[in-house]
Amino acid sequence: MIPINKIYNCEVLEGLKKLPDNSIDCIVTSPPYWNLRDYRVDSQIGLENHPDEYIRKIIDIMKEFRRVLKPTGTIWLNLGDSYYKNKGRDCKSNWLQHKQKLLIPFRVAIKCQDDLGLILRNDITWIKQWCNFKTKDSAGSVTPTSVKDRLNTHSESIFFFVKDKKYYFNIDKIKIPCRDLKIKTGKNPGDSIIFPLEPSREKHYAMFPKTLPEFCIKAGCPEMVCKKCGTPLLKIKVGGNINSFNFRVRDVKKGRIKSLDRRASSKETKKYNEKSYMPKSKEKIILACSCNSGFKPGIVLDPFMGSGTTALVAKRLNRNFIGFELNKDYLKIIEKRLSQEFSNE
Numbered sequence: 001m002i003p004i005n006k007i008y009n010c011e012v013l014e015g016l017k018k019l020p021d022n023s024i025d026c027i028v029t030s031p032p033y034w035n036l037r038d039y040r041v042d043s044q045i046g047l048e049n050h051p052d053e054y055i056r057k058i059i060d061i062m063k064e065f066r067r068v069l070k071p072t073g074t075i076w077l078n079l080g081d082s083y084y085k086n087k088g089r090d091c092k093s094n095w096l097q098h099k100q101k102l103l104i105p106f107r108v109a110i111k112c113q114d115d116l117g118l119i120l121r122n123d124i125t126w127i128k129q130w131c132n133f134k135t136k137d138s139a140g141s142v143t144p145t146s147v148k149d150r151l152n153t154h155s156e157s158i159f160f161f162v163k164d165k166k167y168y169f170n171i172d173k174i175k176i177p178c179r180d181l182k183i184k185t186g187k188n189p190g191d192s193i194i195f196p197l198e199p200s201r202e203k204h205y206a207m208f209p210k211t212l213p214e215f216c217i218k219a220g221c222p223e224m225v226c227k228k229c230g231t232p233l234l235k236i237k238v239g240g241n242i243n244s245f246n247f248r249v250r251d252v253k254k255g256r257i258k259s260l261d262r263r264a265s266s267k268e269t270k271k272y273n274e275k276s277y278m279p280k281s282k283e284k285i286i287l288a289c290s291c292n293s294g295f296k297p298g299i300v301l302d303p304f305m306g307s308g309t310t311a312l313v314a315k316r317l318n319r320n321f322i323g324f325e326l327n328k329d330y331l332k333i334i335e336k337r338l339s340q341e342f343s344n345e
């Protein structure tokens with residue numbers, strides 16, 4: 001494994017080849033969209049003449065994602081769509097008609113299901129601006145357009161994929177308050193989410209708002225994994241008091257990760273108590289392996305690192321990170337943002 005907590009200046013597939021099989025806990029990324037921006041660098045993705053060529057490249061990358069991802073891992077793929085502009089291209093299909101919305105993100109998602117065998121758990125709609133047509137209220141912001149013969153695009157897809165049926169997912173970390181019901185438990189945030197765009201002085205035009213990787217990492221990247229076998233340690237909030245250190249959570253999890261469910265040995269209990277892994281009140285821990293080798297943070301990968309937002313957020317959330325970025329100028333932005341973050345510690 002190449003050293004972690006670094007961003008490498010390289011092409012995405014070249015970088016992915018350096019990663020061993022089953023080594024990454026969580027992938028959060030946004031490749032360039034087809035025919036939208038020129039990142040002014042050779043080998044960039046997104047400027048292919050035909051959208052099929054673009055889709056093929058993204059699928060090759062997703063295949064590598066599947067290889068490097070641990071069986072317990074999660075993939076969060078943000079993709080925006082494009083409208084076809086004829087530009088004198090030889091258009092021979094019904095699909096490639098001038099003005100057509102191409103549905104590229106969904107074509108990619110379907111190929112990931114059909115050809116790669118990935119399991120799609122959610123297609124999250126990232127809402128950038130919404131309107132209530134009854135009250136005529138609106139909120140959020142998007143780049144304005146002068147288009148008059150269709151609606152402006154105010155949302156993008158974030159596909160949440162896994163490669164195995166049993167995977168790490170911590171819903172407790174992304175629950176939102178049930179204000180309407182005046183009860184303390186949070187609720188599932190659902191699959192239509194506003195991640196407001198954040199203003200920035202950096203010279204990168206497609207930056208994630210920090211809340212987007214924060215959401216994906218909190219839900220999909222374990223805080224701790226076994227140092228030896230890499231299996232996630234899962235903390236689960238439960239009601240009532242915990243009187244003894246007990247990994248058994250069958251009552252509350254009702255089989256979701258039942259095969260991982262077991263009681264800790266007295267030796268393990270002693271070891272984790274000493275290392276202050278004692279759960280806080282209302283928190284139980286699932287220990288899914290018996291290596292007894294201690295723990296390290298989970299690893300987040302973003303192979304289209306851009307301005308470094310995923311790395312920055314991973315660092316803030318005490319996860320490890322690794323990333324690739326083709327454009328050297330962006331590496332400088334990443335270094336600056338990360339060093340500011342590290343110096344704030």
Ligand SMILES: C[S@@+](CC[C@H](N)C(=O)[O-])C[C@H]1O[C@@H](n2cnc3c(N)ncnc32)[C@H](O)[C@@H]1O
Nearest residue numbers: 011012039044045206207208304306307309326
């Ligand atoms: C949509 S931006 C990612 C922005 C990022 N999420 C952020 O918050 O700043 C896509 C990035 O992929 C990079 N890129 C394009 N083609 C690439 C390739 N073949 N390999 C690696 N990076 C590439 C571009 O330079 C660009 O910075």
